[in-house]
Amino acid sequence: MFSLSNKAKQYLLVALKVLILGATFMYIYIKLSKTDASVWGVLVSPFKNSSEILIVNFLAILVLVVANWFLEILKWKVAISHVQQISLKRAAIESLSALTISLTTPNRIGDYGAKAYYYPAETRKQILLLNFLTNGSQMLATCVFGCVGLVYIVLNFDLQLQTTTLLLLVGIAILLAFLGYLFKERQLLIKGFSIANVWRYYGNIKPKIKVEILLFSIIRYVIFSYLFYFLLQLFGAEIPTDQAVFFIFAMYLFVSIIPSIFIFDVVIRGGVAVWLFSLAGVDEIVVLATVLAMWLLNVVLPAICGSYNVARYKPASL
Numbered sequence: 001m002f003s004l005s006n007k008a009k010q011y012l013l014v015a016l017k018v019l020i021l022g023a024t025f026m027y028i029y030i031k032l033s034k035t036d037a038s039v040w041g042v043l044v045s046p047f048k049n050s051s052e053i054l055i056v057n058f059l060a061i062l063v064l065v066v067a068n069w070f071l072e073i074l075k076w077k078v079a080i081s082h083v084q085q086i087s088l089k090r091a092a093i094e095s096l097s098a099l100t101i102s103l104t105t106p107n108r109i110g111d112y113g114a115k116a117y118y119y120p121a122e123t124r125k126q127i128l129l130l131n132f133l134t135n136g137s138q139m140l141a142t143c144v145f146g147c148v149g150l151v152y153i154v155l156n157f158d159l160q161l162q163t164t165t166l167l168l169l170v171g172i173a174i175l176l177a178f179l180g181y182l183f184k185e186r187q188l189l190i191k192g193f194s195i196a197n198v199w200r201y202y203g204n205i206k207p208k209i210k211v212e213i214l215l216f217s218i219i220r221y222v223i224f225s226y227l228f229y230f231l232l233q234l235f236g237a238e239i240p241t242d243q244a245v246f247f248i249f250a251m252y253l254f255v256s257i258i259p260s261i262f263i264f265d266v267v268i269r270g271g272v273a274v275w276l277f278s279l280a281g282v283d284e285i286v287v288l289a290t291v292l293a294m295w296l297l298n299v300v301l302p303a304i305c306g307s308y309n310v311a312r313y314k315p316a317s318l
Helices: 006-033 038-049 051-080 088-102 110-116 123-157 163-182 195-203 206-235 243-255 262-278 284-311
Strands: none
Touching: 038 163, 051 088, 051 123, 051 206, 051 284, 088 284, 110 123, 110 243, 123 195, 123 206, 123 243, 163 243, 206 243, 206 284, 262 284
């Protein structure tokens, strides 16, 4: 069987790193270069005030961003403890590297393969399942809070959702549930994976681990939702707090369930946010500036940090 020498593997690994990092930074550059000047104007306006206000705002944003990613890293550390104990530093390296690699993949699906690649081949299926558990817990929090926000908006604003549309969504949900039951013993896309096997695997995970993951997901959701609200107010949005909370919840629900490829990710998020907040009379430029700031703080900044780890990555076999 044909096999590559260690030297050839090293060259291929370097080429892959260059490709990943090149695609990542090109993606960031394209998104930033296409941002309207008026959005940039709103984005920097709060930081033209006195130095004291600038420091307070900067520290508040920094604390929220660090807390957001600390919880994500801690969540992964807790999840992977089902397989092996790792340090917080290693959990941070794996989480940030996975974000960098997944940035240019549809719906950030590259996150799964990136984390699995840090572990031996025989444990990678478990790593995929544990990663799905952490992401699924975050999605659960998003859906629960998002449904509350959506109900509030439907009852208090003209959302223009027709009865046929709602019935179609319910019908799709019932169909998916039926298909899940029908194929629960069938193989999924990966050999050895079936819905029943996956369910049994999750059943063997300690309840303490699952509760901690869900708790961290909820706290993280509250933190980045508050960060969005903080930035919205900072950029001059005039919307009552009790209204803003529900709109933010509904927005995150919509952007989470809409499939997207990386090229249109920020565009979709911005479009959904502008549409929703327009119901409350919030200026479009303010919303776009908030979405851009959230993307820079919670995606671009961690991805840049993760790029350092990607560049330094070296498999144990080399």
